[in-house]
Amino acid sequence: MKNWKSILITVFSFFAISGMVLFNSCVxxxxxxxxxxxxxTCSDGFCQCPTGFEGSECEITAASRFTGTWVGNYRCNNYPITPDTVRIVLQEAPNTVRFENLGFGNTAAHSFTGTATTPQTTFVDLPSQGSTTHAYMYVDGGLLQVYLQTVDANGLPTQNCHFSGVRISN
Structure with missing residues (x-):
């Protein structure tokens, strides 16, 4: 009878240890x-999103962070603060956006197109009549910041403008 007890304990122990090893070895x-x-593509439990997409499963377009109508104020150099509305539309999916209806001072950039990246976008230089405008925008939650700088043919700044606004519609 003692042998049966020893054999049963040994067999039970073998299966218990084997089961724990097998269970814990499965990753x-x-x-x-x-x-x-x-x-x-997934890598180590995280989605690596292609350019123009974001989110835990790449389900959100980067442009959606920017698109919509934004109301706020702009100021160029030391001129008075002026109310204005900026509209950003999706030009081409997934992340090409266009600014529309900018009233920024005397700059020639009343609309321009760029590639939305998160959380910021830098637009290509916009040459016009011997000057160039550099545009940059940044979104933080529901607040849009737009910076424009116009430089003359010698590279000297002629105008610095800033717009700050909140989204009123998508």
Missing amino acids: KDPCNDLRCQNKG
């Missing part, structure tokens, strides 16, 4: 639960 792939969208 779950962290990418199994993710469904990366828009051609995103």
Whole structure:
């Protein structure tokens, strides 16, 4: 009878230890639960999103952070603060946006196009009549900041403008 007890304890111990080793040795792939969208790829449990997309599963376009109608104020150099409305529209999916209806001082940049990246966008230089305008925008939550600088043909700043506004519609 003693032998049967020893054999049963040994067999039970073998299966218990084998089961724990087998259970603990199985490593779950962290990418199994993710469904990366828009051609995103999973790496170590996180989606690596292609340019123009963001979010935990690449489900959000970067441009959506910027698009909409924004109301606020602008100021150029030391001129008075002036109320204004900025409209940013999606020009081409997923992340080409266009500014419209800017009343920034005497700059020639009343609309321009650029590539939205998160959380900021720098627009290409906008040459016009011997001067160049550099544009930059930044979104933090519901607040849009736009900076424009116009430089003359010699590279000297002629005008610095800043717009700060909140989104009133998408």
